[in-house]
Amino acid sequence: APSFYPRDSGNGTCRKTKVAILGGGVAGITAAQALTNQSITDFLIVEYNGDIGGRMVHTPFGADQAGNPYTVELGANWIQGLGTEGGPENPIWTFGKKYNISNTYSDYESILTYNETGAVDFTNLIGDFETAWTDFEQAAGTILTENLQDRSFRAGLSQAGWKPKKNMAAQAAEWWEWDFETSYPPDESSFVFGITGYNLSFYQFSDENNFVTDQRGFNHWLKSIASTFLTANDTRLLLDTIVTDVHYSDTGVLVTTEDGSCIEADYAICTFSLGVLQNDDAVTFHPEFPEWKDTSIATFQIGTYTKIFFQFNETFWDPDTQFFLYASPTTRGYYPVWQSLSTEGFHPDSNIIFATVVGREAYRIEAQSDDETKAEALEVLAQMFPDVDIPEPTAFLYPRWSTTPWSYGSYSNWPVGTTLETHQNLRANIGRLYFAGEHTSTEYFGFLHGAWFEGREAGQRIAGVIAKDAEYGANSTCKNEAGCGDHVKYEVLHGTTELYEYNALNGMGADPFYVAGS
Numbered sequence: 001a002p003s004f005y006p007r008d009s010g011n012g013t014c015r016k017t018k019v020a021i022l023g024g025g026v027a028g029i030t031a032a033q034a035l036t037n038q039s040i041t042d043f044l045i046v047e048y049n050g051d052i053g054g055r056m057v058h059t060p061f062g063a064d065q066a067g068n069p070y071t072v073e074l075g076a077n078w079i080q081g082l083g084t085e086g087g088p089e090n091p092i093w094t095f096g097k098k099y100n101i102s103n104t105y106s107d108y109e110s111i112l113t114y115n116e117t118g119a120v121d122f123t124n125l126i127g128d129f130e131t132a133w134t135d136f137e138q139a140a141g142t143i144l145t146e147n148l149q150d151r152s153f154r155a156g157l158s159q160a161g162w163k164p165k166k167n168m169a170a171q172a173a174e175w176w177e178w179d180f181e182t183s184y185p186p187d188e189s190s191f192v193f194g195i196t197g198y199n200l201s202f203y204q205f206s207d208e209n210n211f212v213t214d215q216r217g218f219n220h221w222l223k224s225i226a227s228t229f230l231t232a233n234d235t236r237l238l239l240d241t242i243v244t245d246v247h248y249s250d251t252g253v254l255v256t257t258e259d260g261s262c263i264e265a266d267y268a269i270c271t272f273s274l275g276v277l278q279n280d281d282a283v284t285f286h287p288e289f290p291e292w293k294d295t296s297i298a299t300f301q302i303g304t305y306t307k308i309f310f311q312f313n314e315t316f317w318d319p320d321t322q323f324f325l326y327a328s329p330t331t332r333g334y335y336p337v338w339q340s341l342s343t344e345g346f347h348p349d350s351n352i353i354f355a356t357v358v359g360r361e362a363y364r365i366e367a368q369s370d371d372e373t374k375a376e377a378l379e380v381l382a383q384m385f386p387d388v389d390i391p392e393p394t395a396f397l398y399p400r401w402s403t404t405p406w407s408y409g410s411y412s413n414w415p416v417g418t419t420l421e422t423h424q425n426l427r428a429n430i431g432r433l434y435f436a437g438e439h440t441s442t443e444y445f446g447f448l449h450g451a452w453f454e455g456r457e458a459g460q461r462i463a464g465v466i467a468k469d470a471e472y473g474a475n476s477t478c479k480n481e482a483g484c485g486d487h488v489k490y491e492v493l494h495g496t497t498e499l500y501e502y503n504a505l506n507g508m509g510a511d512p513f514y515v516a517g518s
């Protein structure tokens with residue numbers, strides 16, 4: 001073994017495999033499927049939790065009339081951008097249909113607005129924001145085409161005439177349109193890549209978002225896919241196994257786990273979240289990452305998106321409305337969106353509603369106790385519904401994504417002034433260590449489908465290079481659009497992204513210029 005490998009601690013030797021897949025979320029399972037499809041069955045999936053699915057995770061909550069709990073999603077909940085007849089389709093939508101995942105169209109027009117005095121209609125501001133969107137998306141297109149400097153989403157908005165300033169209703173409308181999706185404020189988000197990301201999911205596929213209500217859990221589709229190539233107690237799936245160290249080189253990868261065992265692999269695919277990669281206490285990589293990789297990990301952002309669930313003994317809000325938007329008089333993003341599940345198509349008569357907070361408010365709320373959060377949220381409901389004597393919830397819970405040790409955040413976002421080169425360095429392999437996950441997706445970062453495409457890409461790249469090395473070799477076809485084996489990477493980063501760089505080698509195989517209705 002290479003000299004940097006730690007000596008075997010026990011009397012045994014490390015378990016050996018061709019490909020170690022680190023993480024059993026969407027990217028990990030899709031990578032395993034891609035390997036299987038190319039006849040590479042010698043792999044191991046190493047997963048922290050007792051189940052696969054990663055950030056697509058559910059929990060029992062509250063009780064129905066028969067006393068059985070509902071299933072609610074703590075992480076991913078929507079299929080975002082479905083697809084059109086004959087057009088490209090979001091793979092999550094394809095599998096959702098295939099495995100009969102129950103879901104309901106999220107009607108963003110089904111919204112009532114509130115402030116601290118109760119119901120007040122400021123839906124016109126949502127309309128104003130959307131009018132500005134059609135203007136500023138053109139400006140982003142110009143920046144992209146002419147290789148100009150990126151700016152903040154805030155700057156883009158302002159130049160299109162959208163200036164919410166201290167108007168808290170306008171701030172709430174803006175939060176609803178932007179932060180709710182990206183979990184970052186416009187001030188901290190890239191203008192150009194905010195627009196390309198939006199276009200590639202919502203113009204390329206479709207502008208529909210369908211909310212999953214399946215009582216088997218959203219991840220049922222992923223488990224169904226896994227069951228096509230993993231047997232019931234497949235010894236290639238190592239659950240409840242925490243990776244602590246990864247030693248990598250040009251010849252192999254050694255993975256050590258908390259229980260003291262180790263895996264020696266020819267290749268590895270690390271699908272850990274950007275939050276895990278950024279956290280010094282999570283997993284240690286040996287040698288330390290080179291400057292180009294380290295810079296990209298430090299540059300991109302991982303947000304926090306927190307859903308706070310309540311069950312009451314009655315539905316005191318309008319049961320026919322899906323969304324309730326609240327404008328706090330003092331704090332942007334303070335319990336801003338409430339979503340009813342006690343509504344036709346969801347879980348009618350369940351008396352369940354949940355609030356969503358993101359970013360700094362999410363950090364604040366995740367750091368406080370359940371009781372503190374419950375009291376704040378009930379006070380907001382009392383302002384929204386002044387005629388209602390708000391009852392104590394019969395069930396209450398929320399996850400703490402910002403401190404979850406296998407995720408450290410919810411999903412990634414691109415900050416101001418990033419380039420495709422910076423992001424490509426997040427994707428690129430170092431020696432035999434490859435990376436995949438929602439955060440490595442140039443086209444669909446933040447989404448389940450981003451993780452799906454990137455997992456497949458990593459599996460195909462490795463399968464391709466193994467086939468070449470096996471020397472059936474020179475003529476074997478590389479089943480990967482962007483090539484097999486090593487990714488492109490950039491030791492020196494340029495200030496902007498040239499138009500020709502929008503290509504599959506940099507993860508942008510699709511056209512970033514999708515426009516509404518295309």
Ligand SMILES: Cc1cc2nc3c(=O)[nH]c(=O)nc-3n(C[C@H](O)[C@H](O)[C@H](O)COP(=O)(O)OP(=O)(O)OC[C@H]3O[C@@H](n4cnc5c(N)ncnc54)[C@H](O)[C@@H]3O)c2cc1C
Pocket residue numbers: 022023024025026027028046047048049052053054055056074075076077078079080241242243244271272273276282283305306307401405406407409410411436437438439446447448449450451
């Ligand atoms: C609150 C929230 C809401 C979201 N909403 C949506 C949505 O509505 N629609 C949508 O498309 N996307 C949504 N997303 C994003 C979506 O969940 C992710 O893009 C996707 O699940 C990421 O998959 P992945 O395979 O890249 O990463 P992960 O799912 O994080 O998989 C990585 C795996 O690695 C494991 N792991 C981590 N550390 C270790 C370790 N040390 N040892 C062993 N294993 C380890 C983890 O347990 C995990 O299973 C949401 C995410 C969150 C958190």
